Amino acid sequence: MVQKDLVHHYRAWCPLCFERWSAEGSTVYEPLLWLLKVVRVCPIHLQPLQVQCPRQSCQKRLPVLSPTSRPGYCSECGEWLGASSQSKILAAEKWTEGERIWREWVAASVGEMIAHAPSLLTKPCREKTASMIMSCAKQVTGGNFHELGRKLELDSTLIRRWKLGYFMQLEQLLRFCFPLGISPLQFLAEEAITIDPIIIEKLVAEDPPARHWVIYNKEKLQQKLEAELLVDYPTRSMQAVAKELGCQPLALTRCFPDLCQAIRDRHRTYQREIERT
């Protein structure tokens, strides 16, 4: 992969992470993940990363390297950047449902790469890329690159170049893996990859404009539901969760009865608490 424009020149942070570390008395730091341009949400809190000081009179973007830099604090005005900051955290960008899901997936996938093999972010691996691209094309379109490009909404010339050993940028790798339901770590680290037949079937049957961009397999759905149980208040109804995942609540309940029940219970408890206050 070519690592052009991989990292931000200014800081990006999750105010909820800062707040939690500070409350727990653990070290406040700024993970490498937050610096990567493709990562726009915190994979733990699923909240957009902040890029401007929250203090009304400051609102500066903060350089990554500054002599006065201190994790968790604005290097310009000294404001605490955690969620309890007296200043208002700037409103999150307006993302569509699809964009939000994509951003969450990116944060989680890149986090996984950093956790398992940080060298994958910077070390080129042309042959590996080429063989993986060919394998994916074979599985989805019988080796037709033009068709694969159309299905994945990617430039087929680009795909052909990757097959020839051209470098793949991180964002391109993510765009390639996401619709195929594979993780970038799998793509780069595993010997061979088998794309979920359900995903292939969907890709073959439906054309991009009609297709919901997000395709989940069962394992991913389960992860999503488990993550829902960890999200801070306010909780969401099962209907809202199912809608976001592009599933019928009933179908989800049939597949994951315990998880769905737990989500319903938690939401009920939350609603009761709201009524009481």
Ligand SMILES: [Zn+2]
């Ligand atoms: Zn966070």
Ligand SMILES: [Zn+2]
């Ligand atoms: Zn500031």
